[in-house]
Amino acid sequence: MRYFFLFLALQVNILAFAQEISGKQLLEKALAFHDPNDNWKSFKGEMLIEMESPNNGTRSTTIQIDLPSNYFKSTVKKDNYTIESELNNEECTLKLDGSTTISAKVKDSLKISCDRAKMMKNYYTYLYGLPMKLKDPGTIIDPKVQKKTFKGKEYLVLKAGYEKEVGSDTWYFYFDPKTYAMEVYQFFHDESKNDGEYILLSEMITVNGIKIPKVRAWYYNKEDVYLATDKLVKGKILD
Incomplete structure (x- = not known):
């Protein structure tokens, strides 16, 4: 019973934090995890x-x-x-x-x-280049952070859209509420149709001081149909 209440308290804290933190603040915390030295722009x-x-x-x-x-x-x-x-x-x-x-x-x-x-x-x-690319001009960060359970885990979720000349898809980025590591991203062409795909991210590899997900498993949003897996076998700095 004690563990149940601890779990419940944790969920309440995550929900409260999601309501307090803004989209831009969540992005900054994710950038501090993935690219702490701001190396992406000179990658x-x-x-x-x-x-x-x-x-x-x-x-x-x-x-x-x-x-x-x-x-x-x-x-x-x-x-x-x-x-x-x-x-x-x-x-x-x-x-x-x-x-x-x-x-x-x-x-x-x-x-x-x-x-x-x-x-x-x-x-x-x-x-x-994610999540660093979310700082690009034309990206519209939703100020409201959502809390979602995905594949049995709680996440802080950032929604991003784009100005018309940049893109038309809607993206969701799922961050670990403790480390702010990006562990899932998902996009829709038309969210009402549940089209598009989601990508499960696992493991990390560091390239030029940037933590980049090593494994990406791709699925259709509709019916969770598996598509493919990308594996970042190795990375290095160019001379």
């Missing part, structure tokens, strides 16, 4: 990411991000080919197995294009 790093999915096997992607130089490169290895997509101050270079000579048919079949390179730059910079 220069390389990360090896392996994706496993039920229908597509394993894909290995090496990402290089140099934010001060506006440089991005992805090297994707899958099956028997290697695709390199490089954006250097938006100058785009594409290679297949080391060659820049790629037929239009092959480009179409393997989805090799500068537009896709830019999309992947935004994708990896956003997801692996």
